[in-house]
């Protein structure tokens with residue numbers, strides 16, 4: 001960590017490329033693109049080590065549709081809506097899908113918002129394959145029974161329509177963010193932990209770049225224009241002062257779309273995109289999306305006064321005055337993210 005700007009010397013670079021050959025998806029593209037978003041003071045070689053833990057790495061083109069991931073060595077508690085002793089599957093994905101199947105889609109909260117699966121044949125013994133479907137008292141504060149290496153269970157969360165939305169409060173308004181626990185479970189667990197802190201001192205946006213002349217108001221790239229700078233994003237950090245940040249593993253890395261909320265590397269630096277960035281490929285873990293109606297707040301923040309700076313040979317715009325932010329719970333919302341996803 002804490003490297004200086006001259007970090008792309010050949011030796012480093014070569015080893016990064018070697019690593020990338022082995023790692024797929026996020027990792028490969030990340031090598032070449034992270035530089036666009038990396039603040040000068042943040043390391044990224046060390047972030048790389050964590051990529052080895054990454055799973056198959058997404059490839060999810062839409063938003064949360066299609067993901068069904070959980071967190072190993074975590075046992076969530078909660079009322080069972082389906083008892084696992086009689087309900088068995090071969091994989092955590094199947095268990096997760098069974099939970100999702102209880103969300104009818106159009107009529108509000110899911111009957112099942114969390115699942116707990118025993119997937120290690122040896123450790124689970126008789127319990128192997130058990131899939132418990134549960135309903136939390138409070139979807140944004142799931143009850144944890146146990147966590148750590150000894151825990152044989154894998155657990156995941158499912159947020160239905162209008163659920164799992166948190167507010168990113170700024171002096172310019174509150175950005176409502178729909179979280180994607182099925183695509184980025186570790187990331188979302190971190191966000192839910194931040195929610196319980198009730199403060200996020202030090203959390204702020206510090207970089208502001210408009211869509212310039214390169215992307216239209218729907219976030220689509222305009223033909224024959226450069227892909228930035230400016231890069232159509234607002235960037236900040238979600239690390240409260242006085243806490244120890246644990247790097248977040250690479251999770252699903254779909255194409256960045258207008259509204260996508262994603263980590264830079266393994267956090268806590270993050271950004272909200274104002275544009276569809278196909279050119280960045282699958283480089284970043286996306287853990288949520290800003291509800292379309294709040295994008296004008298993001299646009300406004302992107303236009304705040306900024307001064308030019310250069311990070312790793314990239315021209316960036318740093319806010320003259322960072323914008324503090326805090327996280328807060330949103331009880332219900334009529335916001336339906338699916339409108340934003342499009343039909344591809």
Ligand SMILES: *[C@@H]1O[C@H](CO)[C@@H](O)[C@H](O)[C@H]1NC(C)=O
Nearest residue numbers: 087088089090091094095129
């Ligand atoms: C799980 O796998 C076994 C054999 O590998 C198969 O017989 C069984 O049908 C599978 N169960 C499910 C629910 O897919």
Ligand SMILES: *[C@@H]1O[C@H](CO)[C@@H](O)[C@H](O)[C@H]1NC(C)=O
Nearest residue numbers: 228229308310313314315316
């Ligand atoms: C970066 O900014 C400098 C002047 O501020 C300019 O000369 C240079 O062309 C810019 N580079 C890019 C890639 O836009």
